[in-house]
Amino acid sequence: MKRRWGVAAGAVAALVMVAGCGGGADPDSQSEDQPQFTTNPSGELNAWGFDNADDVGQARLDHAASTLADVTVKLDATGFDAQKLTTRLASGDVPDVVQMDRQFVATYAAQDLILPVDACFSAWGMDPATQFYPSVTADVTYDGKLWAAPQFFQPAAIMLNQRALKAAGVDAAQIDTSKPDELVATTKKLYREDGGKPTRLGFDPVATGQAPLWVLGSGGRLVDDQGKPALDDPANVKALAFLKQLTDAQGGFAKVKSFSDSFDFFGKGNQFVKDQVAAQVDAQWYVNVLSPYAEQVELGATPFKDQDGQPFAVSGGSSFVIPAKAKNPDAACAWMVNLVTEDAWMAAGDARAATLKKEGGVNAGLFTGSPAADQAIKAKFVKPTGNAGIDATIQTYYDVVAAGKSLGTSPAGQTIQSELNNAVSSALLGQKSPEQALADAQAASTRAYDKIVG
Structure with missing residues (x-):
């Protein structure tokens, strides 16, 4: 929950250095090497960047784990850092999936360092055009392709x-x-x-x-x-x-x-x-x-x-990407998709409601980046509080979320x-x-x- 936006020192230099670690592949040859995404992945999955998961994050992690019984997830829960990713790519220690701010996505896409994920969503029967708000989808679209699974949009x-x-x-x-x-x-x-x-x-x-x-x-x-x-x-x-x-x-x-x-x-x-x-x-x-x-x-x-x-x-928020040299991109695709389904978000809504029941507080809903999930969570959990001002404030955010516009994608x-x-x-x-x-x-x-x- 950061009030102000910023950029880590040295991020640009780190991102430029990444290009020397295997980026810039020929587009034609890369398209021939695209992995086949399925709905029955298996093996070990190395994920990085899902740091400090709260009740909402943990519920979605648990949901994805229960859905992908044949995948063993090894989660590095430290925060994303551009310099660290540069080091990992250079050493061959490449994660299968990485969580990062959506404003980084085009940077890596422009260098062919992450995989386009249109085929990933297709394999799971998910249409990004309806799954996410248009502005959210635009956040991770570059050069006519989709490069990430976005999550959250808190206007x-x-x-x-x-x-x-x-x-x-x-x-x-x-x-x-x-x-x-x-x-x-x-x-x-x-x-x-x-x-x-x-x-x-x-x-x-x-x-x-x-x-x-x-x-x-x-x-x-x-x-x-x-x-x-x-x-x-x-x-x-x-x-x-x-x-x-x-x-x-x-x-x-x-x-x-x-x-x-x-x-x-x-x-x-x-x-x-x-x-x-x-x-x-x-x-x-x-x-x-x-x-x-x-x-x-x-x-x-x-x-x-x-x-x-x-x-x-x-719009703005985080997303999941698959590095181009991921060892198990099939599992990466399945995992990130199952973190942003409506079922995953409803599990998160249940977890947040349980936390509020225990600790107290107003349920203001979850703003997930997915309109159907937002409305389903609102219908089940967001009830009148008895405080007209709080209720009106909560409704104002629901009124404006569909009016979002992407900042635009750029390397x-x-x-x-x-x-x-x-x-x-x-x-x-x-x-x-x-x-x-x-x-x-x-x-x-x-x-x-x-x-x-x-």
């Missing part, structure tokens, strides 16, 4: 501190991201400071953590249709200029960030309990964080809207996101104009892209 929306809104005489309808000038005026009305320091943010845009949401929602883009960086697109400038205007209205980005970094984000003194925000962009999982404090907050939510006034979200996907965050920071701090900040980010991203595809 962002705007959480509201109704107590603060009421005190300022502001209605939830006035928190509208499709009306920039009105939103700035509303933000000023909600903002509070003491001695020049913020004591309550009128609207926390989470500018670096949610930068792609603001850029794409404003009609911009991160990549072009071929996966090349497009950070210098003129439409992106509008998003950065507005974010600067919004943060300047609250004392400036330096003060906004310093104040928001001090929030007890996961604790009992969080920013909604302490009235430190009136509105904030948050991902769906944050409902679970706030639910224990339901009696201490007056929560609400409204969709993030694009420039046309329509609910909007950007330099993680670098593009990192450089976008750098551009946002420098522009909002006034160190560079939005145009210059994006031009510099474009240059850095293009260098990374050229190194990987070149």
Whole structure:
């Protein structure tokens, strides 16, 4: 559960080095060597990256194990790391399946270091076009092929501190991201400071953590249709200029960030309990964080809207890939598919319900990346809580999940996101104009892209 996106140091260099470890195979010869995927795999499966499995993860692992009785799973539960994968590929210690963020997938696909999995899904009778939200499928589609089994899509929306809104005489309808000038005026009305320091943010845009949401929602883009960086697109400038205007209205980005970094984000003194925000962009999982404090907050939510006034979200999450030199790709295919079936997700829903019954808390559902699973879990487990604000907040996320849009796939996907965050920071701090900040980010991203595809 990370509030802000980032990229591990040295990741690009590590990914480029991987190309020397057996990538770049001739496409024609590779297609002849594609494995045959079946529904009766056997043997040993080496999986890596399914780290710190919670009740949801463990239930799905148990489901897959029970389905694949002839497969012995050896799970390396440490987290994915690009440099570590480089080392493993170079040494011949190749996992059969790896869990990684979806923004890494095109990087490995462009170097022929992972296998396309269209045939894998076909073997199991699963149609990715209906199994996953379109934006989620787009996240792992590159060069016309599907390269991973995606999981999760927890969209962002705007959480509201109704107590603060009421005190300022502001209605939830006035928190509208499709009306920039009105939103700035509303933000000023909600903002509070003491001695020049913020004591309550009128609207926390989470500018670096949610930068792609603001850029794409404003009609911009991160990549072009071929996966090349497009950070210098003129439409992106509008998003950065507005974010600067919004943060300047609250004392400036330096003060906004310093104040928001001090929030007890996961604790009992969080920013909604302490009235430190009136509105904030948050991902769906944050409902679970706030639910224990339901009696201490007056929560609400409204969709993030694009420039046309329509609910909007950007997809993201993790996925499973099969390395090109996997020793048991058949078992890898079967295992990852059986981790994302509706049966697997319902088992996860049962596990989460049992945990909540034992420990307490509100069941806000699971946002799996699969529309049928999301709705089945909602129907069985998400019931009225008696708290109208919490119930409305949960429903808002269900309303926006289908409105997701992919960030776009690129061999330099993680670098593009990192450089976008750098551009946002420098522009909002006034160190560079939005145009210059994006031009510099474009240059850095293009260098990374050229190194990987070149």
